[in-house]
Each structure stands twice: as C-alpha cells, then as structure tokens.
Amino acid sequence: MRLGVVSDIHGNLAALEAVADALASAGVDAIVNLGDCVSGPLLPAETARWLMHVGWPTIAGNHERQLLALRDRGVGESASDRFAAARLDADAWHWIARLPPVLQLREGPLLCHGTPDSDLAPLAHAIEQARMVADTPARIATRLPDIDAPVIACGHTHLPVAMRLEDGRLVVNPGSVGLQAFRETRGTPYVVEAGSPHARYAVLTRDAHGWRADLQHVAYDFESMAHLAERHGAPDWAHALRNGLAPA
Structure with missing residues (x-):
C-alpha cells in the first residue's frame, strides 16, 4: 500500500498539479489531502474545481472553517480567506461545508489538520x-x-517532518504544497520557512514491517504564481513563493 499525502495547497494550482504528476509517476494507490485548500491570493476557485474533480479524500483545515465563518457570519480577519471567499461558487461552498475535520482511513492512518482536537x-x-x-x-x-x-498525518505548519513515537506510531507532516514560508504576527509571533520554493508532499508505504514515510519535494513554475500574487496585491506571498523564505 502506497499513499500520497498532501496539505496546505492554499490555491496554488501550479504546485498542486506538479505534486499530482509526481505522485502519479510514483505509482501511489491513493492520495489524501489534509486541508487549507484554497485560501490565498492565487487561484482559489480553480483549485477547488480541480480538487472536486479528482475526488481525493479531503479534510477541512482551519482555513475551511474560517471561510465558512466568513460566509455565514461575516467573521474573519484573514486576507487570504477574504480573497478566496469572494471567488468561490456554490459548488465549491457545498464541497467545503461537507469536509470532515478528522478522518480515519480503513487502512489505518488518521488524518487531521493540526491535532485531532x-x-x-x-x-x-x-x-x-x-x-x-x-x-x-x-x-x-x-x-x-x-x-x-x-x-497520524497532519499539516498546518507547512513544514515536513516524520517522527516515530516510542510506542511505534508514526507522525507525518508532508509540508505545504503551495506556500513554503510565512510570518505569523497575530497572537504569538513566529516564522515558518522551508528554505526553498519546492512543493512538498509525502508518500506513506505499508509493507510487512509496518508503515514508513518518505518526505518529497518537486519543482514547479513558482514564478508564475509569484507574479499572480503580486498582481493580487500580496508581495509577501510573492517573496515566499520565490524563495521559500519569509519577507523581513
């Protein structure tokens, strides 16, 4: 059993297509998506349509929850969510509203965005x-x-890691498909930097010895997405997309 794992696409359709091609070449049996699919100043509507078409098992991230709060109550501070919400159609909203926050696959892995809670x-x-x-x-x-x-497969932090716990459970974060750096200024400030613009993903393999994780990355046309972010008034995204580093 080989399972592709993606997360944190954030409307970066060019990166998503490159990852999907790489996973197809790797011969995985299925692909799962850990959320934060469309929010960002890139291609939210197009990314939603692409994901709905392929039908991968997908869970909601915090940005899906925030998008619904923005739609239903007008509550939300995220410019990424506001950009996406203004461009989604009825089919995309219906799809987002049906995404579960946590999903356990019949093969065993548990999918969550941050933690299960x-x-x-x-x-x-x-x-x-x-x-x-x-x-x-x-x-x-x-x-x-x-x-x-x-x-346990998780996302949210945009940074890849695979960690074996003492009891044998494997915790995997595939990193982000679509955004390799950002600077958080609300609440406790911190910086996330993957260090390069490559799109990240993971491959989980189950054999006679159990599960193992391979963390992968692939090049894509990040310059086109950086130009798009600039046209949409998001120079910080453009910098992160080009460099995998957060702007100063």
Whole structure:
C-alpha cells in the first residue's frame, strides 16, 4: 500500500498539479489531502474545481472553517480567506461545508489538520525562539493520548517532518504544497520557512514491517504564481513563493 499525502495547497494550482504528476509517476494507490485548500491570493476557485474533480479524500483545515465563518457570519480577519471567499461558487461552498475535520482511513492512518482536537494547534512542531521547529517524540505523544492509529498525518505548519513515537506510531507532516514560508504576527509571533520554493508532499508505504514515510519535494513554475500574487496585491506571498523564505 502506497499513499500520497498532501496539505496546505492554499490555491496554488501550479504546485498542486506538479505534486499530482509526481505522485502519479510514483505509482501511489491513493492520495489524501489534509486541508487549507484554497485560501490565498492565487487561484482559489480553480483549485477547488480541480480538487472536486479528482475526488481525493479531503479534510477541512482551519482555513475551511474560517471561510465558512466568513460566509455565514461575516467573521474573519484573514486576507487570504477574504480573497478566496469572494471567488468561490456554490459548488465549491457545498464541497467545503461537507469536509470532515478528522478522518480515519480503513487502512489505518488518521488524518487531521493540526491535532485531532484542534485545527490550529501544531502536532509535530512547536514554537521556539519565534520559529516553528520540529518537536520531540515525547512531547508529540502527549497530544495523542487516546489515538489508536498506526499513522497520524497532519499539516498546518507547512513544514515536513516524520517522527516515530516510542510506542511505534508514526507522525507525518508532508509540508505545504503551495506556500513554503510565512510570518505569523497575530497572537504569538513566529516564522515558518522551508528554505526553498519546492512543493512538498509525502508518500506513506505499508509493507510487512509496518508503515514508513518518505518526505518529497518537486519543482514547479513558482514564478508564475509569484507574479499572480503580486498582481493580487500580496508581495509577501510573492517573496515566499520565490524563495521559500519569509519577507523581513
């Protein structure tokens, strides 16, 4: 069994298509999507249509929840959500509203965006000295006290990591398909930087010895997406898309 895992596409259709091609070449049996699909100053409507067409098992991230709050109650501070919400059609809204926050596959892996209990809390990472960094297996285990799954796949932090816990469970974050750096200024400030513009994903393989994870990245036409971000008034996104680094 080989399972492709993607997360945090954020409307970057060029990166998504490159990842999908790479996973097809790898011969995976299925692909799952861990949320934050369309929010961002790129191609939200086009990305939603693409994902609806392929029909991958998909869960909601915090941005899907925030989009629905923006639509239903006018509540939301995110410019990325406002950009996407203004461009989504009825079919996209219906699709987003039906996405579950957590999903356990019949093959065993549990899919969540942040932790199983929160789409905003990082599972495999922690903030140290204003940067998002990989956490320790012991601290990760405290966030999964009642989870009986051989693999827990998470996203949200945009940074890839694969960590084997002491009890044998595997925690995997594939990193972000669509945005490799950002600077968070609300609440506790921190910076996320993958260090290059490549689109990230993971391949989970189950064999006679159990599950293992391979963290992968692929090049794509990030310059076209950076130009698009600039045209849509988001120079910080353009910088991150080109460099994998957050703007100063």
